[in-house]
Amino acid sequence: MWDLPEGVFLHDPPREEMGVLELGVEISGGKSIATSQFHTRALKIIRPHYLDDSGQVYYIVVNPGGGFVGGDAYRMKLDVADNASMLLTDQSAAKVYRTPDDFVVQNIEMSVGDGAVLEYVPDQLILYRDADFRQQIKADVHPNGSLFISDIITPGWSPDGGHFLYKQARIRTEVTMEGEVVLVDNLRINPLESEFGQDHDFIMGGKTHVATAICFDPGLTPERLDEVKGIVAKRAADDDDLIAAVTTCDRPGFVLRALGSRTEELMALVQAVANYVRGEMRGQGPIHLRQY
Template sequence: MLTVVAPRGELELVISERSGKSVASRQFHKGALRILRPHYLDGSGQVCYVMVNPGGAYLGADLYAIDVEVEGGADLLLTTQSATKIYRTPDSFAEQRMRIQLGERAKLELMPDQLIAYREASYRQNTHITVRPSSCLVMAEIVTPGWSPDGATFRYEELRLRTEIYVETEAGSDLLALDNLLIRPPLADVTGLGFMEGFSHVGSLLVVDSRVDQALADELHTLASAHQAHTGISLTRTIAGSTGLVMRALSNSTEELQRLLGDCSTLLRNRWSGQGPVNLRKY
């Protein structure tokens, strides 16, 4: 018998362009997910929304479903109110399923606070993204381990973060990139040297845009070299003019990864839309 798990939290958000300003044309939430009122951080017309989990954390067997659509010409900055915490999951893993759709000339900056996995936590995150050839996508994410009062690192069980990106054209939908990050700290003693190169924190930057090229990758690599992080950058293939860029950065500091990803985001915002740095201070 097939068991259907009901999401503990559901969120739907559709952003449309109205007279040069991006607005929500549909909002829906249910259960342990909320969204705060919109903010406009500059004069660009970009709207900023903040997702909230009133429960404070993901627990065992929790399922969260998030559906975001940015329609043609609209511009969304989406973040979270605080870090996403994964506590121990003795019965089953916690899971987040996210679906993102971007229309022509749509732009999405997805900038959540860090994901913190505590002792005995298992978590799966599946993100399915569809873009158009003229869409712009910038995603940044940081994964950190939880800490005990005496400063020792908690050993979470497993994190699986899978992101699929498709480019939709008149001819159909083609896979642009599949980013699959699997971290199992308990196996570190087995794998020995080379497991995350001895670092405890990992940051990821994923960019999809027609303006992505090797020159941009080289520039971001140079920018990253000024930070205390072990960084690698790769490019995807090109579909209908759209190319993806993936940066992975390893460090022992959440703040260092925040600075690195923030500097990369600032470079892209300034160059592509004339916007300044994002200030998402939440205290």
């Protein structure tokens, strides 16, 4: 576990890890291949696919258990070596069920080498009644590397039809380059706290779903960042249910945050931005997540 604020992601005594995935990718013969691979218990990966002629390898993470429950701990370590490229997703939505008096924790460590590409675009995270999910991502990216990661938080169905009955969603992402922290994004939603209920329309704009996308790429010039903002602004203008904005970073990169009422509209926005980066920077076609 990483050295984080007490009570946020750490657990005393240490938890037994319910799922571990470690994956290292390198370039060989013009294609990216796994050169180190380990998975156990509730995390597995499906055999690799190649969706275009770029040599990028595509992996799907599977949780055979079908969902997360209180006390679960998961860990992933992803290493993309110089000039290699990997697209990663999961087989279906991640479901977090009731976690009374406890929480689910997932820690993800990423390393992106010189000229390497890592795209991590999972399905939505569904939080059911009384769920508490905490995730920490630490990504170390070479200044010439490209990182694109996203998440969508969705409130799960409840018997009485109510929304926002989960305890907490906390997603903390830290990106470093050459030992320097270039981004800390800390999203925390506590729907059952009285302040949230009183200020829901202010905090969430009356929406129920939230999406985040974080991207760093040396090719993101100010002009291209303006184009990203234009893509987001146009989609928000065309959809009255969508609220979205882009914040640029000190290093070439951006953070997209969006609010909506449906997973589909948020995923379409995230993929539209990802597709722009793929096409503009590397000449790749749109993401096509074959999840089988």
